[in-house]
Amino acid sequence: MMTHSWRQLAAAALLCTAAFACFAEVRLNVDEELQRAEQLRAREQERRSKLRVNIDSEADLGLIEKGLRPEQRIPNARFRVAVFSYEDPDGTGAGGAFASLVGRRVLLESNVGSIGVLRYEGSLAPKPEQPLSYFEKVERLTDAQQVTMAIWGMVRVRESDVLVDTFVQLPTNVVQDEFSWKLRLPKAMGGDTLLARLRPARILVQRQVLPRESLERVRAAATALDTLRAKPEEGASVVATLPIGTVYWFSGRNDDWVEISTDTYKGWVRSDGGCAATCAQLFDAAQFGAGLLQFMQSRRVPKVPDGLQPETRAVADQLAVLEQLDTAQPGRFQNTVLRPLEQLTQAPAGSAAGAAFANIRAMAKLTTSLQAEASKSGGSLESVYNDIKLPPPRVREIAFELANDSLADPRNTDILSNLAVMFRYAQDVERANLADRLAREATQ
Amino acid sequence: MSRSLLADRLIRAILALLLCGASAASTATIIVAGAVNDSSTGTPIAGADVIIRSGATDLASVVSDAEGVFQLPFNVAVRPEAQNLALLVRKDSFVSSSSLIVVTNGKANPNSLRILLVPQAVSDCIRTGSRSVVVGYFRPPASSTVDPDIAARVAEALDFDLTFRLQQQNALKLATRPQIIACGGAKPRAVADYAGFARTLKADAFLVGSVNDMALTKVKVEMSVIDGYGILPAPLRASSREVNLDDPSLARLDASAHAAILTAVAGGYEHSRKFAECVDVTSAAARILGTVGTLPPDLQTVRSRCEQKLPNRGLTSGGAQ
Numbered sequence: 001m002m003t004h005s006w007r008q009l010a011a012a013a014l015l016c017t018a019a020f021a022c023f024a025e026v027r028l029n030v031d032e033e034l035q036r037a038e039q040l041r042a043r044e045q046e047r048r049s050k051l052r053v054n055i056d057s058e059a060d061l062g063l064i065e066k067g068l069r070p071e072q073r074i075p076n077a078r079f080r081v082a083v084f085s086y087e088d089p090d091g092t093g094a095g096g097a098f099a100s101l102v103g104r105r106v107l108l109e110s111n112v113g114s115i116g117v118l119r120y121e122g123s124l125a126p127k128p129e130q131p132l133s134y135f136e137k138v139e140r141l142t143d144a145q146q147v148t149m150a151i152w153g154m155v156r157v158r159e160s161d162v163l164v165d166t167f168v169q170l171p172t173n174v175v176q177d178e179f180s181w182k183l184r185l186p187k188a189m190g191g192d193t194l195l196a197r198l199r200p201a202r203i204l205v206q207r208q209v210l211p212r213e214s215l216e217r218v219r220a221a222a223t224a225l226d227t228l229r230a231k232p233e234e235g236a237s238v239v240a241t242l243p244i245g246t247v248y249w250f251s252g253r254n255d256d257w258v259e260i261s262t263d264t265y266k267g268w269v270r271s272d273g274g275c276a277a278t279c280a281q282l283f284d285a286a287q288f289g290a291g292l293l294q295f296m297q298s299r300r301v302p303k304v305p306d307g308l309q310p311e312t313r314a315v316a317d318q319l320a321v322l323e324q325l326d327t328a329q330p331g332r333f334q335n336t337v338l339r340p341l342e343q344l345t346q347a348p349a350g351s352a353a354g355a356a357f358a359n360i361r362a363m364a365k366l367t368t369s370l371q372a373e374a375s376k377s378g379g380s381l382e383s384v385y386n387d388i389k390l391p392p393p394r395v396r397e398i399a400f401e402l403a404n405d406s407l408a409d410p411r412n413t414d415i416l417s418n419l420a421v422m423f424r425y426a427q428d429v430e431r432a433n434l435a436d437r438l439a440r441e442a443t444q
Numbered sequence: 445m446s447r448s449l450l451a452d453r454l455i456r457a458i459l460a461l462l463l464c465g466a467s468a469a470s471t472a473t474i475i476v477a478g479a480v481n482d483s484s485t486g487t488p489i490a491g492a493d494v495i496i497r498s499g500a501t502d503l504a505s506v507v508s509d510a511e512g513v514f515q516l517p518f519n520v521a522v523r524p525e526a527q528n529l530a531l532l533v534r535k536d537s538f539v540s541s542s543s544l545i546v547v548t549n550g551k552a553n554p555n556s557l558r559i560l561l562v563p564q565a566v567s568d569c570i571r572t573g574s575r576s577v578v579v580g581y582f583r584p585p586a587s588s589t590v591d592p593d594i595a596a597r598v599a600e601a602l603d604f605d606l607t608f609r610l611q612q613q614n615a616l617k618l619a620t621r622p623q624i625i626a627c628g629g630a631k632p633r634a635v636a637d638y639a640g641f642a643r644t645l646k647a648d649a650f651l652v653g654s655v656n657d658m659a660l661t662k663v664k665v666e667m668s669v670i671d672g673y674g675i676l677p678a679p680l681r682a683s684s685r686e687v688n689l690d691d692p693s694l695a696r697l698d699a700s701a702h703a704a705i706l707t708a709v710a711g712g713y714e715h716s717r718k719f720a721e722c723v724d725v726t727s728a729a730a731r732i733l734g735t736v737g738t739l740p741p742d743l744q745t746v747r748s749r750c751e752q753k754l755p756n757r758g759l760t761s762g763g764a765q
Contacts, residue, residue, distance in 0.1 A: 089688075089696055126604060133604055135611040156696070167612065202612070204731070403759035408727070410720040410756045419759055434758050442720070 056244050057084065057120040060141055070144050074116030074247060079148045079293050081106055082118045082141060086153040086164070087125065087134040094215045095155050096121055097222035098164060101272075101279055102151055104225050105286030108250075108258065108271055112290075112297045118145060121244055138169075148174055148296070151289055162215060164208040166285040168292065170201045178296045181322045183363045185425070186370070187386040192421040194363050195414050198318055199356040204309045206285040214278045221275030228267025232257030234274075239267035281307055288312050299323055314356075321360055325367060338364055355409030359418060362402040366422075369394060396426035403431075411442035470522040472550030476557070480512045480533055483560035484630070484644040485637045488512030492535040492561070496545065498527065508533075522550040533559045539567045562644055565629030570646050575622035575712045577602065577705055578647035580630035582665070583654040594655050594689070598665060599626035601687065601695035602651075606705065613728040622648060622709050635668070638679050642672035648712030649705045655689070662686040667701060671708035673715045676742060680704035699733055703740050706732070710746045714753075722750035 060070040074080060083103035088095030103119045124137040132140070134154075142150045153166040170179065179198035185191055210218075229236040232254040242248060242260070252259030257268045272279060284305040291302025292315075301320045304312050321340060341361040373388045374381045399422035406415045416439035423432035476496065480489040494514045495505040504518035520527065529545040529552075538561035546553050562570070569578055579602065582594035603624040610621055630641050632652060642650035653667030665687045668679035682701035689695060706729040713722035726747035730739050739747060757763045 133608050133611065135608055204612075399759075400761040403756065403763075404761070407751055407754055407756055407760075408723070410723050410754050416756075423759075431759050431763070434755070438720075438755060438759075 057122045057124055057137070057141060060120075060144065070141075073118050073145060076114075077116030078114040079110070079112050079296065080116045080118060080145065081289070081293070082120060082145055082147040082150045084120045084124060084138050084141070084150065084152040085122060086155050086166075088123070088155045089125070090155070090157040092155050092157060092162060092215055094162075094218050095123070097215075097219045098153060098155060098166075098282065099151070100222040100225055101218065101275065101282055102153075102166065102286045102289070104271070104273070105283045106151070106290045106293075109283075109287055110290040110293045112293050115293065118147065142169070142171065147171070149289060149292065151286075157212065158209075160212050161209050162212055164206070164210060164282070165204060166206045166208070166282070168203045168205050168285075168289045170198070170203075170292070172201070174296075175201050179319075181325060181360075181363070183367060185366075185421070186388040188389045189425055190421075191386075192425075194366070194418045194421060196322065196356070196359050196363055196418075197414055198315060199412070200311060200315075203311045203315055205288050205312050206281070206308050208281050208285075208307075210278065217275055217278045221273030221279060224273040224275075225269055228260055228265065228269060230267060232259075232268040234270075236268070240265050284308060295319060318356060318360065321357075321364070325360065325364055338368065355406045355412050355415060358402055358405030359412070359415045361405075362398050362418065362422075365398050365401075366390070366395070369398075392426040395422050396428060399423055399426060399428075399431075410438075413439050413442045416442060471519050472522045473517055473519050474547065474550065474552045474555070475515055475517045476531060476545060476552055476555050477515045478513070478557035478559055480508045480514065480535070480559045480561060482538075483562045484566065484641045485633065486640055489535055489538065489561055492533050492538075492559075494559075495532045495534070497530045497532060503529070520547050520550065524549055531557065531559075533561065535561060537564050538562065539564055560644075563629070565631075566627055566641070566645060569625050569627035569630060570644075571623055571625060572646055575709055575716075576625055576645075576647050577606075577622050577649040577651070577709065578625045578627050578630065578642075578645045580627050580632070580641060580650055580652040582628075582652065582667075585655060585657050593626070593628050595628035595630075596626040597689040597695075598651070598653075598655075598667075599624050601689065602697060602705075605696050606702065609702065609732045610725075610728055613731050622712070635679060638668060638670040639672070639674070642670050645672070647672050648715075649708030651705070662688050665689070665697065665701075669701070669704035669708060671711045673711050675711040675714075675746060676704075676707065680707070680742075703729070703733055703743065707740065707743045707746060710743060710750070714746055714750050717753075719750040719753045719755070723747060723754065726750070 081103070083099050083106070086095040086098045100119065103117050107115060107117045120141060124134045126133055134152075138150060138152050148171075150169040150171075151166065152169070153164060156163040156165075175197050179201075181196045183194040185194070226242040228239045228242065230239050242262070246262050248260050248262045250258050251261040251266060252268075254268070256271050258271050259266060259268050272283070284307060287305065288302055288308060291300075294300050295302055301323060302316055304316045317340070338361070341357055341364060369390050370385070370388055371381060373390060374384050377384045377387075399419055402415060402422075403419055406412060406419075409415070416435050420432050420435035420439060423429075423435060478494075480492040480494070481487060482489055488508075488510070489512045490508055490510045492508040492512070492514075493505060494508060494516050496503045496516055496518045498520075503520065504516055506514050506516045508514045516531075520529075525548070527547045529547060531543045531545050532540060533543075534540045541559050541561055543557055543559065545555075579595045579599040582598055584594060606624065607621065625647075627645065630645060630650070630652070632638055632641050638650060638652065641647075641652075648671060650670050650672065651667050653665060655666075656664045662685075665684045667682050667684075669682060670676055670679045680700075680703075682698055682704050684696075684698035684701055687695045687697065706725060710722050710725045710729070713719070713725060726739060726743055729735075729743055733740070
């Protein structure tokens, strides 16, 4: 049995390429080669599965201004996350550092098959030549790259503290594809579809208060994240600093050190940049973002660490209930879906997600009623589904409850469209038409 | 002179006499009375030219007295059909006004008017058809020898600041977000004038205030906020410390300023019967201010009123059918 090192094979391939014509023979063991090919494929997949690139946001914005679309970064990654330097109106100089720490953490913790992090460097503050607001710039860059998720934030000084807000934003198409649930009514009821989409899609994840003096550690940690060392040790010689525009990936791990590779060099960095205590809370925000990516891959509901903002809990609760809506057995529906929803719909005025729960509850009640009707007929839900006809007064009652709860969010198009469907089935034409009209007005 | 020529002249003379008699008999003297005031302060305007005009012809004119009062008599033919006349009022440094006076059968409607003249200094600041927050005069520090246009800088800061926050909350579509307008010429002399300026400017919120030491990079901005609809019982005062007016794009105002302005803006949506937007902006305000569940009282009052008037009420069981 002959074996060949990959280096020999690569040399042979190079020789073949250089000579333009290759006349060479090599004997290979099929089983070994298949195994090696599989290893290579897995290694390459791993190598290419977690990529990050630092991008100069001004350069990309300049292209967009000229009507050009910037190069698609890490285009083959399934999940592409844009992380923007936090807005820094008080000039702490730490806006980029917070973004670097969060971005790196998302990359490390996401545990999804294929992820690319686009780390936008440079200030997004309005300038005379680019008077767009920070947020407008974020939106433009996010749209141009068609990312799965954007992470951004703001650093403010408050006397002896700094206030750090971290936001996660899910683009409309991602919400539509990954965070929406549909209930198709039986054909006997008209076969229309009810819809619930995650709300809000722009989530205030964390409002963190740090002592002002900790900013130095945060900046130092961010610098350390881009400083590659020869060994996984503090004090080991510096190999390189990651330049802007270079795609890199993780190629190894040693306790809390990770090996980072680019096409030209590799080196080690501490995964937290040495900022464990100060950054622990910040990493919670990153973990939540990573959790949303995991949900897209595996439908596992993200955990919400203590200290995150109420909107994260609202998002996680919606995902949990909606997943139960998909998977709960008919007998368990009352406990796993409806009971939690009764509490969740009591959200206070101004809450970003209050009416969204009312919408889910309406869909859950319809589902429960449909299940009950199916069980009366004795057949399986699937076999009898399209013949089920709920009593119109029951549907009208559910619609009234939803209409009442939705006053807190009067332009929620999902709710208005669902109400139109329900009232139409209940033969309440006037209310169905009103709901249709309001839904149209809300989208204009 | 031939007989026929004599007869012709006689007929003409008789006709002329008949016409003169008819004209004298059907002319009426009408008096239109009124007062001219500054729209923003209510102050009487003396010396304003008041002219009554029919087409391009001036029928009569008068000048308002020290109390701004005028009485304008003029003659007009008595006819059963309506005649449209224009009452023009002109005064330097004010925008001229024109009011329609309809005369029918020798009677004018209206015959008594209160004319409110808009100061020219603020006329360019008036926006119609959209929600607006107008930043009026901000007094510079006493030590300042120049009078910089602080209103423009505060407006710019607010534009970046408030717009950013509304965007953060995904609240309101771009087209329906309030415009922030600088209007340094809007200079009330007393607190009692604030509401008049808000109404004159058709502003949802009108801001005036002062700034401390302009020599510093970051200044303290004191402001009073009043709405144009009488929602706020008195001007809300807000103080923002460490505001960088040298770089308004980076300046941030205090939460109390946001609360007052957003209350007035919500009132503007209510006033224009956009009740859903009104509820939306109060929800956004709650999140911006970090007061979800416990809105500031004035904001809660506006929200409750808007919720009551939502067209969505028609979808509820108690909704009108």
